[in-house]
Amino acid sequence: LSEGINPGQGLGIEIIATFQLVLCVLATTDRRRNDVSGSAPLAIGLSVALGHLLAIDYTGCGINPARSFGSALIANNFENHWIFWVGPIIGGASAALIYDFILAPRSSDLTDRVKVWTSGQVEEYDLEGDDMNSRVEMKPK
Numbered sequence: 001l002s003e004g005i006n007p008g009q010g011l012g013i014e015i016i017a018t019f020q021l022v023l024c025v026l027a028t029t030d031r032r033r034n035d036v037s038g039s040a041p042l043a044i045g046l047s048v049a050l051g052h053l054l055a056i057d058y059t060g061c062g063i064n065p066a067r068s069f070g071s072a073l074i075a076n077n078f079e080n081h082w083i084f085w086v087g088p089i090i091g092g093a094s095a096a097l098i099y100d101f102i103l104a105p106r107s108s109d110l111t112d113r114v115k116v117w118t119s120g121q122v123e124e125y126d127l128e129g130d131d132m133n134s135r136v137e138m139k140p141k
Contacts, residue, residue, distance in 0.1 A: 014087025022095035
């Protein structure tokens with residue numbers, strides 16, 4: 001963390017930077033959207049650049065726990081390293097939940113949307129195979 005940035009501020013910065021990146025990835029790669037034109041890799045790259053431009057002066061802009069771990073391992077500096085794991089996990093999970101439940105829900109019924117936590121989106125696949133011991137093929141409808 002940079003001088004003058006406390007762990008709470010660093011955590012908030014990592015959450016926001018990861019949130020905007022994951023939300024961009026989900027929105028540009030969603031096959032259900034037919035209004036997306038242009039280059040998804042370019043949009044994602046610009047999102048990474050935006051995150052780095054805004055956060056690098058404060059936290060070094062981890063947004064990827066593996067990258068942060070490698071740097072900490074080489075420098076042998078694990079002070080406040082938990083921020084670079086907890087921040088991206090919270091930011092990424094928040095972005096996924098907001099995208100799937102608010103911005104682009106798969107169905108309008110709340111019980112169907114909550115069902116994904118326990119059993120997944122079963123209605124999106126055709127399951128072939130009657131007995132439980134047989135191999136199950138999952139094919140998109």
